[in-house]
Amino acid sequence: MTTTTAPPTPPGAHLPEHPDFLWRNPEPKRAYDVVIVGGGGHGLATAHYLARNHGITNVAVLEKGWLAGGNMARNTTLIRSNYLWDESAGIYEHALKLWEGLEEDLGYPILFSQRGVLNLAHTEQDVRDSVRRVEANRLNGVDAEWLGPDEVAKVCPIVNVSDDIRYPVQGATFQPRAGIAKHDYVAWGFARRADEAGIDLIQHCEVTGFTTDGDRVIGLRTTRGDIACGTVALCAAGHTSVLLDELGIPAPLQSHPLQALVSELLEPVHPTIVMSNAVHVYVSQAHKGELVMGAGIDAPTGYGQRGSFSIIERQMAAAVELFPVFARAHLLRSWAGVVDVTPDASPIIGCTPYDNVVLNCGWGTGGFKATPGLGWCLAHTTAHGEPHPLVAPFGLDRFSTGALVDEHGAAAVAH
Amino acid sequence: MQLITCPWCGPREETEFHYGGAATVPYPADPAALGDDAWARFVFVRPNPKGPATEQWSHAAGCRRWFTAVRDTRTHRFLATVDIQPEVPR
Ligand SMILES: Cc1cc2nc3c(=O)[nH]c(=O)nc-3n(C[C@H](O)[C@H](O)[C@H](O)COP(=O)(O)OP(=O)(O)OC[C@H]3O[C@@H](n4cnc5c(N)ncnc54)[C@H](O)[C@@H]3O)c2cc1C
Numbered sequence A: 001m002t003t004t005t006a007p008p009t010p011p012g013a014h015l016p017e018h019p020d021f022l023w024r025n026p027e028p029k030r031a032y033d034v035v036i037v038g039g040g041g042h043g044l045a046t047a048h049y050l051a052r053n054h055g056i057t058n059v060a061v062l063e064k065g066w067l068a069g070g071n072m073a074r075n076t077t078l079i080r081s082n083y084l085w086d087e088s089a090g091i092y093e094h095a096l097k098l099w100e101g102l103e104e105d106l107g108y109p110i111l112f113s114q115r116g117v118l119n120l121a122h123t124e125q126d127v128r129d130s131v132r133r134v135e136a137n138r139l140n141g142v143d144a145e146w147l148g149p150d151e152v153a154k155v156c157p158i159v160n161v162s163d164d165i166r167y168p169v170q171g172a173t174f175q176p177r178a179g180i181a182k183h184d185y186v187a188w189g190f191a192r193r194a195d196e197a198g199i200d201l202i203q204h205c206e207v208t209g210f211t212t213d214g215d216r217v218i219g220l221r222t223t224r225g226d227i228a229c230g231t232v233a234l235c236a237a238g239h240t241s242v243l244l245d246e247l248g249i250p251a252p253l254q255s256h257p258l259q260a261l262v263s264e265l266l267e268p269v270h271p272t273i274v275m276s277n278a279v280h281v282y283v284s285q286a287h288k289g290e291l292v293m294g295a296g297i298d299a300p301t302g303y304g305q306r307g308s309f310s311i312i313e314r315q316m317a318a319a320v321e322l323f324p325v326f327a328r329a330h331l332l333r334s335w336a337g338v339v340d341v342t343p344d345a346s347p348i349i350g351c352t353p354y355d356n357v358v359l360n361c362g363w364g365t366g367g368f369k370a371t372p373g374l375g376w377c378l379a380h381t382t383a384h385g386e387p388h389p390l391v392a393p394f395g396l397d398r399f400s401t402g403a404l405v406d407e408h409g410a411a412a413v414a415h
Numbered sequence B: 001m002q003l004i005t006c007p008w009c010g011p012r013e014e015t016e017f018h019y020g021g022a023a024t025v026p027y028p029a030d031p032a033a034l035g036d037d038a039w040a041r042f043v044f045v046r047p048n049p050k051g052p053a054t055e056q057w058s059h060a061a062g063c064r065r066w067f068t069a070v071r072d073t074r075t076h077r078f079l080a081t082v083d084i085q086p087e088v089p090r
């Protein structure tokens, strides 16, 4: 055996030790009690609550890319629960309450900042709809107020509430408990906890097909070999249709690009979140200082994580109209995710024609805010084989029964 | 900006066009015979392929005519644009 001496290290080239990894990178086992398809926020939160609330830990989360590199890495992190209908208030408010204690539960910083959200009204119809939503929110125990233009300016002094814009601000709903969080930290916090509980997080493992036996799925075909399963929970967001096509389950989903953008870093100028469905933009300022903006989906479907620049142009025009102070801010980056949109702008959660497959999809443009609430309820649904009461109204069967949960009014700009 | 070839006007900027969803969705031959699930499927469920999709587009800010396009949803690339397919006689 020969000994080799390491070449001399040039000055300054000493790297610090790699920090501790937050999770293992295990080889997939050949079978699990529960297999979660999709390692975004929802898959990871479901894994955490399976362990925490139900003691189920023989679980794998299979992720085709890197952990939380899909919409979880791309969203604009708005968290709120001021949706119109009782069904939505139920799940989103459950989630918001969990957000309020999540840092403690995960033992990990998530920078949850409850800075409130203003949903602007620009027309008389907007005003009527908004006041109605405030009343509905209050009846459901969701904090909500109606503010006139002067009060809007007090909450957010940089919004242009003057009359000399195309669609003057007539007022806004305000939910003080709404906020933003650091999306990556949220994913890592859930992942770390799930891993600690013994759950296998398996990256670069794409599910390409299923082996079925009657009305059960007995195994998954993956790019890292076949894996047998007790129960399967689908959390594939924008790619859900690809999996459902494999299973032969028809579902009303359309996958669209959804874009967002950030400005360069600025001094703190924007104290809250402002959304405008009519002028079509929403803006917050991230902890580091960049303005974070988004709007609606690109109309054509697309799986390419890429959208049209005309959409970005339009939302910047809206932003500059509402916030004249942004006129000289530079656009730093824009990007897109693939979001799975349903006809009623509400998610699809629950059982499927297969006995042991539970489905979670259709969150479209607004599922980040639901992450802990959905994880809680999907873990319950997976553990008990029947929907948690808070997600029961969101089953696939609602498109046959007609009991839609139409949230276009509260979710049109969405998020 | 992406260019889309209108079968009548030739290549034009994408903002002149309106996306009209999946093409070739036939109206049910015997609507009265459909149960709730079949209706739900007709009203709400559309193909959502990752790959070539057959779609309806209209040249809204141009000749205003509808046409059929085959577009790859992974890349947004148009593989073909042709005159709208004549309605299948029932
Ligand atoms: C630009 C943008 C802005 C948004 N803003 C907000 C917002 O402000 N507030 C809000 O509440 N929501 C927002 N959303 C929506 C939110 O991001 C999504 O609803 C939510 O992230 C979906 O759940 P997820 O985190 O599990 O999805 P994802 O992170 O997309 O996770 C799904 C995972 O499944 C994996 N996968 C797919 N197919 C397979 C397969 N066959 N095998 C293995 N793995 C697979 C994917 O790689 C992906 O990692 C926004 C979305 C985008 C794109």
Ligand SMILES: [Zn+2]
Residues within 6 Å of the ligand: B006, B007, B008, B009, B010, B059, B062, B063, B064, B065
């Ligand atoms: Zn034309």
